[in-house]
Amino acid sequence: MFGTMVRQIRYGMALLRGGRLDPAGLRATVADLRATIEEFGEPGEEAGALLPGGVDPDLEIRRTMADRRLRKTVRQAAARVPYYRHWFRENGVDPGDITLDTLDKLPPTTKAALRGASADFVSDDAEPVLLAQTTGTTGAPTSVWFSRYELELAAALSAMSFMMVNGCRERHVVMSTISSRATLAKLTVQQALAMVGAGFAALGTVDPRIALDRLTEQRSLPGKEPQVTHLITTASYLGCLVQLVERGRWRPSDFGLLQVLVGGEVLSDPLRRRAEQAFGAQITDTYSMTETMPTAGIVCEAEHLHLAPEQAHIEVLDPVTGLPAAPGEIGTLVVTPYTQYRDTTLLLRYATGDLVRRLPAGEPVECSLLGMPATSRLLGRTSGARPELTTRAILDLLQAVPDVPLPTRYALDGTVLHVVAGKASRPQLEDRVGTLPLTGLVLVEDAVDLPEPCRVRADLTEDSFELHPET
Structure with missing residues (x-):
């Protein structure tokens, strides 16, 4: 019990100071939680403090801590990451001047920048051991x-x-x-x-x-x-x-x-x-x-x-x-x-x-x-024609109609919605499209007939020698 308390105190102090956390200590805390559950059934309310958002925050303290963590992150990136070191030098911005209130001096980093030169975002003193890539369903994979x-x-x-x-x-x-x-x-x-x-x-x-x-x-x-x-x-x-x-x-x-x-x-x-x-x-x-x-x-x-x-x-x-x-x-x-x-x-x-x-x-x-x-929950992407035409808005419309095949495949051409769906689903879809700023509905039989590709992660299929009993 004493060891558990010490680990929780160390974890809390590390969070406050902004220093490196101790993975071994966190693994021990997981073991403590398992032991508590085995003995008492549930870990208790105090264990919730170990999770993000587990404690009702003091907003002033939160802002102070956010500013401290942000300033440290900016300084380290400017000193050790080639991409940001070059940006600060070329634009004459002092990394020490970047705070929560002045963060807009630094432009957002785009996915294109990371995809184009992923090694330039790696810290000089890093010890990289794993290259992870995104699935690339919305474009070329990003490497991290x-x-x-x-x-x-x-x-x-x-x-x-x-x-x-x-x-x-x-x-x-x-x-x-x-x-x-x-x-x-x-x-x-x-x-x-x-x-x-x-x-x-x-x-x-x-x-x-x-x-x-x-x-x-x-x-x-x-x-x-x-x-x-x-x-x-x-x-x-x-x-x-x-x-x-x-x-x-x-x-x-x-x-x-x-x-x-x-x-x-x-x-x-x-x-x-x-x-x-x-x-x-x-x-x-x-x-x-x-x-x-x-x-x-x-x-x-x-x-x-x-x-x-x-x-x-x-x-x-x-x-x-x-x-x-x-x-x-x-x-x-x-x-x-x-x-x-x-x-x-x-x-x-x-x-x-x-x-x-x-x-x-x-x-x-x-x-x-x-x-x-x-x-709000994730809305996905949006059509350039109308900001209301988000991924969520379209999927909420289409996936409420059982006759529309899953996974849902669609594309927007301006405010005209193209959907892979059978003719039987048209009456139900026509009743629903009026809830969004759409000007037309086109049903197609195959995804290749859409005006642009509709890639979903279910398409990342992996072959298997296993045969289904019915095949």
Whole structure:
């Protein structure tokens, strides 16, 4: 008990001082949590303080800490990262002058800049051990280097989250259908679940029929539930599974799922509801990206997206002007991961390209995560024709119509919506398109007939020699 208290104090002091965290100490804390759960059933309210947003913050203290962490991150990037060292020198800006109030002197870092010269964002004194790449569904893959420290830290923090947020325990079995190309996610989850003691099956993005076989399969494993209890997947692959279940022979009672963790793409409300009905499980919306790891978003019961202020400085900028988005308006998430968590690829004001809506002014944040800043859920991208035509708005419209095939494939040509769908779905779609500023609806039979490609992560299929029983 005394050792646990000391570790928690050290963790809290490290957060306050902005110094490097101790991965070994965090792994020991995970072990403490496991022991507490085994003995008492639940870890207790005080353990929640170990998680981001676990304590109701003093806003003045939060701002002071954010300014301190940001200034340290900017100084280190300017001194050690070739890209930023060159920018500060060429533009005559003193890194010491950058604070929360003067951050707009530094332009956002674009994805194109990182893709074009990823090595220029690696710190001079880094010890890179893993090159992780994004899936590239929205363009060329982005490369990010990570150190052993970053990987161990991410795994320990993820283990805490699995236990405290997702209720993951030793008896549970977690299956992932994330693409094997997502090296960072797979490695982090595997190591995190090993700390938790849960089982982990990395299936990959295989034929969805194989995934359903795995989810319904009964196993006899010592100390484990007989079926997969947690599924980690993307929204488009979840759509593939849901469509098979709706059209096939499966019922919710055929599965042992307790929770489905969905990330990487926009999860629409209709698809979430259909998945809940198909699997009889809780469907949890999450947000993370390779470039800003370990910063991750949690969607609360009030459907706010919360991002940890201890791990990164978060901005929501108007996508046109680059200025802070006004309350209630749509903006791009811009993230500066703090060097307390990152020491290899350092990024300042990284423009993620992901859109959210700032909460309206004066709207109270009343939820279990009120200790963390909040925005709307991820909106995805937007059409240049009308800002209201976001990915979420389109998917909410289309995925409410069961006859539209999953995963949903569409493209916008101005304000004309092109959809891969059969003629039988036209009446229902025509009834719904009036809810958005669309001027036309075109149904096509194949994705190749869309005016531009519609890439989803379910397309990152991986071959398997395994044959489905019905083939």
